[in-house]
Amino acid sequence: MSDPTSRGAIKALGAQLDADPALRATWVARAEARGVTVAPDLPGKKLVRLVLDRAADAQVRTNPIARDEAFTCSHCARAVPLGGKRPRDHCPWCLHSRHVDVVPGDRAATCGGLLVPVALHPGDKSLDIVYRCAACGAERRNRVLDDLDMPDSPSAVRALVRAPDVTQLRD
Ligand SMILES: [Zn+2]
Numbered sequence: 419m420s421d422p423t424s425r426g427a428i429k430a431l432g433a434q435l436d437a438d439p440a441l442r443a444t445w446v447a448r449a450e451a452r453g454v455t456v457a458p459d460l461p462g463k464k465l466v467r468l469v470l471d472r473a474a475d476a477q478v479r480t481n482p483i484a485r486d487e488a489f490t491c492s493h494c495a496r497a498v499p500l501g502g503k504r505p506r507d508h509c510p511w512c513l514h515s516r517h518v519d520v521v522p523g524d525r526a527a528t529c530g531g532l533l534v535p536v537a538l539h540p541g542d543k544s545l546d547i548v549y550r551c552a553a554c555g556a557e558r559r560n561r562v563l564d565d566l567d568m569p570d571s572p573s574a575v576r577a578l579v580r581a582p583d584v585t586q587l588r589d
C-alpha cells in the first residue's frame with residue numbers, strides 16, 4: 419500500500435490506525451525508525467502526518483521550486499493574486515502564510531498549519547519574514563516581497579520589527 423498524499427486519504431488512514439492496533443504499530447515503528455518517540459495517545463491522523471513529514475524532510479531535494487499560485491489568505495480571507503515576478507508565498511496584507519512546503523515551492527509538507535509572522539531577519543540579499551507554524555511549531559522564512567505589483571504592506575512589515583519574538587530567534 420502506498421502512502422496517502424491527500425488530506426482526505428491521511429484522515430482516512432488515521433481513522434484506520436485508531437481502529438487497528440497492529441496497523442498503528444507499523445506506523446509507530448516507522449516513526450521510531452526516524453528517531454521519534456510516539457505518545458500512546460497520539461491520534462492516528464497525527465501519527466501519519468508525523469511520519470510523512472519526516473520522510474519528506476529526509477528527501478535530498480534542497481533547491482527551491484518557483485511555484486507561483488493565487489490563494490485565499492487563511493488569516494484575513496483576502497484573495498491573494500499571483501506574484502508574477504516572484505512566487506507570492508504569503509499574504510501582502512497580513513503577511514500570514516501556510517505550512518505547505520518542506521523546501522520552498524515543493525508542497526511536500528502535510529501539516530497545512532497557519533504560518534504566523536513573528537519577526538524580521540536580514541537575509542543575504544533581502545529581508546526575511548520569520549514564521550512560526552501555529553499547528554506544529556516549525557520555523558520558516560520567506561523573503562519580504564517589496565518589488566511586485568502588489569508589494570507587502572509596509573506597515574505590516576514594520577510592525578514585525580517590534581514583534582516580541584525578535585530576541586528569541588535561532589540561527
Ligand atoms: Zn492575509
Ligand SMILES: [Zn+2]
Pocket residue numbers: 517529530531551552553554555556
Ligand atoms: Zn506546521
